[in-house]
Amino acid sequence: MVSRGTTQQSSAPYNRRIVLDVIRRQGSVSRKEIVDAVSLSPQTVVNITRDLESIGLIVSRKLKGARSRGQPPIAFELNPYGGSSIGISFEPGGASAALVNLVGDVIRKQEVEFDVRKERQVLACMLNLVKDLVGGASGERPWGVGIALPGPLVGTDISFLGPTTLEGWKDLTILDELQDLTGLHVNYSVDSVAGALGEALFGVAKGLDNFYYLNLSAGLGGVLVVNRSAYKGANGNATEVGHIPVVPDGKPCYCGNRGCLERYLSLHSLSEELGVRDLHIVDLPGHGRETLARMLAAGDAPLLAWCRQAAERLRDAICIIENTLDPRTIVIGGSAPKVLVEHLVMLAQPLHKSVRGGVAQPGERILLSERQEDSSILGAAVLPIYDMLSPRFEVLLKDRRRDVKVAGLLGQKMSNRAERL
Numbered sequence: 001m002v003s004r005g006t007t008q009q010s011s012a013p014y015n016r017r018i019v020l021d022v023i024r025r026q027g028s029v030s031r032k033e034i035v036d037a038v039s040l041s042p043q044t045v046v047n048i049t050r051d052l053e054s055i056g057l058i059v060s061r062k063l064k065g066a067r068s069r070g071q072p073p074i075a076f077e078l079n080p081y082g083g084s085s086i087g088i089s090f091e092p093g094g095a096s097a098a099l100v101n102l103v104g105d106v107i108r109k110q111e112v113e114f115d116v117r118k119e120r121q122v123l124a125c126m127l128n129l130v131k132d133l134v135g136g137a138s139g140e141r142p143w144g145v146g147i148a149l150p151g152p153l154v155g156t157d158i159s160f161l162g163p164t165t166l167e168g169w170k171d172l173t174i175l176d177e178l179q180d181l182t183g184l185h186v187n188y189s190v191d192s193v194a195g196a197l198g199e200a201l202f203g204v205a206k207g208l209d210n211f212y213y214l215n216l217s218a219g220l221g222g223v224l225v226v227n228r229s230a231y232k233g234a235n236g237n238a239t240e241v242g243h244i245p246v247v248p249d250g251k252p253c254y255c256g257n258r259g260c261l262e263r264y265l266s267l268h269s270l271s272e273e274l275g276v277r278d279l280h281i282v283d284l285p286g287h288g289r290e291t292l293a294r295m296l297a298a299g300d301a302p303l304l305a306w307c308r309q310a311a312e313r314l315r316d317a318i319c320i321i322e323n324t325l326d327p328r329t330i331v332i333g334g335s336a337p338k339v340l341v342e343h344l345v346m347l348a349q350p351l352h353k354s355v356r357g358g359v360a361q362p363g364e365r366i367l368l369s370e371r372q373e374d375s376s377i378l379g380a381a382v383l384p385i386y387d388m389l390s391p392r393f394e395v396l397l398k399d400r401r402r403d404v405k406v407a408g409l410l411g412q413k414m415s416n417r418a419e420r421l
Contacts, residue, residue: 162254
């Protein structure tokens with residue numbers, strides 16, 4: 001569903017975002033197609049595309065072979081060099097970071113190991129990552145820094161507990177320090193939300209208004225996306241599907257319950273099964289992902305045993321999500337190697353019967369991220385881009401800032417603190 005523009009003068013930033021969103025979704029689109037999609041006047045669309053092109057957010061090209069009276073028709077596309085952002089994705093063993101351009105290409109990527117329980121060390125590592133990646137940016141400075149963190153991120157009975165979270169943290173004030181020290185605006189979110197927004201902007205969910213994103217990483221999380229907005233619940237914690245108990249009297253969980261999904265379906269669970277250093281599944285001897293593929297092909301007994309029970313829990317998770325939320329599809333992303341996720345999905349067939357059975361087309365109930373290994377950092381990097389480009393009114397009404405010319409055109413305001421999306 002494409003958002004519609006409005007004719008009120010005060011909504012000019014919103015209309016620009018609507019047009020930008022149509023161009024992003026279509027990839028290449030003419031002015032007439034934009035007019036038809038957003039219900040704005042041709043002159044308004046001409047003015048908006050001229051404004052967006054003048055600040056480098058879009059580029060135009062003449063359509064070859066197209067016949068028309070007067071000037072040849074023009075198509076508009078996002079300018080890959082029109083902006084960039086830095087994404088940092090945390091997991092308990094360290095962080096991955098990347099510089100990402102306006103169309104979701106990873107320009108430069110880095111990984112670093114550290115003890116996330118030591119907040120001052122975390123801040124120092126983030127500063128080094130940002131410094132290195134800013135040095136790799138061409139043109140203007142990046143729009144901002146996006147941080148993806150394992151949740152929950154506010155004080156609850158299960159926050160900051162256990163090896164799949166930011167264990168021992170009390171708050172997120174170091175993100176404010178990061179903003180002060182770098183001069184770049186910082187957006188942060190639960191990793192599941194960040195991953196979902198990344199898929200909505202640049203991934204397999206690009207054309208979907210409704211889907212569920214299942215984040216299979218160190219832990220297990222997820223979020224429902226409705227009308228391209230992540231539903232975050234009363235306190236921003238509607239992401240903890242991994243803490244739903246599914247096995248009676250099962251394994252003790254760090255949240256205080258037993259038999260939670262995450263205790264069977266997560267990279268931490270796999271590391272326990274294989275007896276390797278926590279969260280270093282992708283760093284097994286040799287190149288981790290290739291090693292996992294070889295282990296699967298060779299029929300490694302401990303790995304296959306884990307996969308069988310993990311696939312059963314995946315079937316449970318899919319059934320729970322479908323029967324409670326009825327999403328159009330479930331997109332599986334996160335830092336888990338794609339070869340592993342593909343194997344789990346294969347073993348999970350046939351899926352449990354649910355409200356999606358008989359309604360969804362074959363192959364539609366589950367989609368795998370095409371950016372599986374990069375989906376976490378892409379999701380993090382998307383946060384400043386999504387914050388800038390989103391056509392949602394609630395984003396425009398927030399009190400936030402930018403000091404670049406893009407900001408004024410798209411309706412951004414000032415903020416002195418790191419902000420959650």
